[in-house]
Amino acid sequence: MSRILLIDDDKKLCEMVAEFLQGEGYHCAMAHEGPAALEMALAESFDALVLDVMLPGMNGFDLLRQLREHSQVPVLMLTARGEETDSIIGLEIGADDYLAKPCNPRVLSARLRAVLRRSHSHDAAPQRLEMGDLSLLPQARQAFKHDKPLELTSAEFNILELLVREAGNVVSKENLSLHGLGRKLLPYDRSIDMHISSLRKKLGKHDDDTPRIHTLRGAGYLYAKQ
Template sequence: MKKILLIDDDVALCELLTEYLVGEGFAVESAHSGPEGVSRAVAHDWDAIVLDVMLPGMNGFDVLRQIQAESAVPVLMLTARGDDTDTVLGLELGADDYVAKPCSPRVLVARLRNLFRRKLEQTTVETEQRVGDLDYDKQNRRVRVGDRDVELTGAEFNLLVLLLEHAGDLVSKEILAKQGLGRALQAYDRRIETHMAQIRKKLGPLPDGSPRIKTVRGAGYQYLVSE
């Protein structure tokens, strides 16, 4: 049974969609504000999230950024009918699909099933890349060092991929914060340092014993590749 999280402040619409989705064999829960949606989204494993753009407390685009920093769950966005700006922005930020409101339950179910089919097809495609002794798969969000699988959080994976895609080059903290964590770098914010410490611990050193990730004080980080 596929588990769906609805994030929409329209309680009546959530009840309507829930009734229809449950009848189609889905398990459904709802959140009715941006902050609640983020909290629920990252606290549980979902097969898909249906996310409205207009939410109290935090708009849907900011919710999408925060979810993606912690999870690879597919997100289908609900946008105002005819609002191409919201649709394009949502897709550019990484939403997997969209449905215009007012939302037809039948259309939503069809889009969700199509989304699941696409995801299943994508997992059969070879998407693994290698940097030194490390293999990573952006599509399926997997990392392996040698013959050892490495379990990373969503934020850790995003930050590591940014370093791997620029292996040997410095990646600034501003880019890591914006592209890896989905938020602007704040003064005295230590989250990047904390994530990097965990990434180093989980990956271990390079085969020659040297560190994988170099800190350039005040500037950023660099993934090192042994000669």
């Protein structure tokens, strides 16, 4: 049974969502303030976090920043409907996916299943993927550049793995969303673009100063072989 930490200052909403998710087979814990939620997330073992932006004591963005210094647990961020800036910031600082509030609990459950499926879907994967100075260990979900570990979120690892497997070929945003986030690409959805932007910052360029990940407008992204 997957353990989920629900972080939202609306206690009644949290209890309603927890009741629904428990009926879907999840075990849910709840936190309603930023500092207490961060302490709980770091002290206990959770399979995923559902994190609201607006929290007393510490907002969701600051909580996520501090969490990512110690943990790469999958995070689904809840943002206000119509606040695209919130979703972009969340993805930039390490959220795996986002969902606008108010949201249907069934949609939330489906997004959680997708996040969890992608974070546990490498049992039969090859032991190691090599591409120049880059090494990926799919089963351990670890990535290395020049043998130094890269701190990637679950979604970033999924996307990078697919790009490396298809190195030299264009991978559409639709495929990156399906295989990287576990869901279809939505209209006006910039989540893949933001994950790619984060990967570029973390990976840097090839040693010859050429880009690792190329954008092919209208087609997708390509990881360049060296």
